[in-house]
Amino acid sequence: MNLRRLDELRSPPVVGRRYLVPAVLHGMIVNIYGVWPVLLPAHADHEIGQPLRHYHVDPRFVSAMFWRWLEDLKTYTVPDGNGSVRECVAKSPYELLRHIVIEAKTVATLMPMKCEREGLQSLDGFGMLAKLWQIYGGRRCAVDKRSGGWICPHKGVSLSSVKPSECGLLTCPGHGLVISAHTGVVLSLADHDHCARTIDGID
Ligand code: FES
Numbered sequence: 001m002n003l004r005r006l007d008e009l010r011s012p013p014v015v016g017r018r019y020l021v022p023a024v025l026h027g028m029i030v031n032i033y034g035v036w037p038v039l040l041p042a043h044a045d046h047e048i049g050q051p052l053r054h055y056h057v058d059p060r061f062v063s064a065m066f067w068r069w070l071e072d073l074k075t076y077t078v079p080d081g082n083g084s085v086r087e088c089v090a091k092s093p094y095e096l097l098r099h100i101v102i103e104a105k106t107v108a109t110l111m112p113m114k115c116e117r118e119g120l121q122s123l124d125g126f127g128m129l130a131k132l133w134q135i136y137g138g139r140r141c142a143v144d145k146r147s148g149g150w151i152c153p154h155k156g157v158s159l160s161s162v163k164p165s166e167c168g169l170l171t172c173p174g175h176g177l178v179i180s181a182h183t184g185v186v187l188s189l190a191d192h193d194h195c196a197r198t199i200d201g202i203d
Contacts, residue, residue, distance in 0.1 A: 024036055061116060
């Protein structure tokens with residue numbers, strides 16, 4: 001059976017179905033090498049002084065078995081960049097799946113994978129989102145030629161398989177920019193606050 005490519009979908013993937021998913025081979029998460037589904041091309045986050053290139057994981061396609069293992073994990077170690085490691089307290093699987101460390105053998109490809117869950121959480125790591133609001137607020141996304149959906153103007157992640165919120169907003173799973181599903185315009189911080197207040201019934 002021909003599997004559909006995730007980057008050609010015009011709506012979120014269906015839980016339980018298999019797709020051809022962007023993935024990396026021989027990437028490392030919490031000291032485990034494996035085949036990981038990825039959301040973004042390899043990139044660095046210079047906005048927050050992070051020059052190391054890395055991938056973000058697509059949690060929707062992480063296997064149920066590995067997800068359970070992450071839920072039970074209490075601590076894990078990460079390289080500190082000086083040849084040794086430091087111990088960290090494990091939080092939710094979403095936190096643990098933050099970054100894939102790239103090694104010389106890490107290869108990007110497409111892999112058949114099953115959609116295990118809906119959850120896509122954006123990563124507002126290290127105050128990055130506040131900087132991104134200033135740079136990208138008010139900009140309009142380009143259209144993804146492959147899927148017809150919007151492309152986040154930050155690192156080019158396709159938003160076509162992201163589920164819109166009830167008020168029609170897409171939260172980019174890359175670093176959390178919020179975009180109107182209808183117009184493709186990135187909300188400014190003020191728009192976002194107004195929207196949140198409206199949803200909460202304050203305004
Ligand atoms: S890729 Fe960074 S916010 Fe969208």
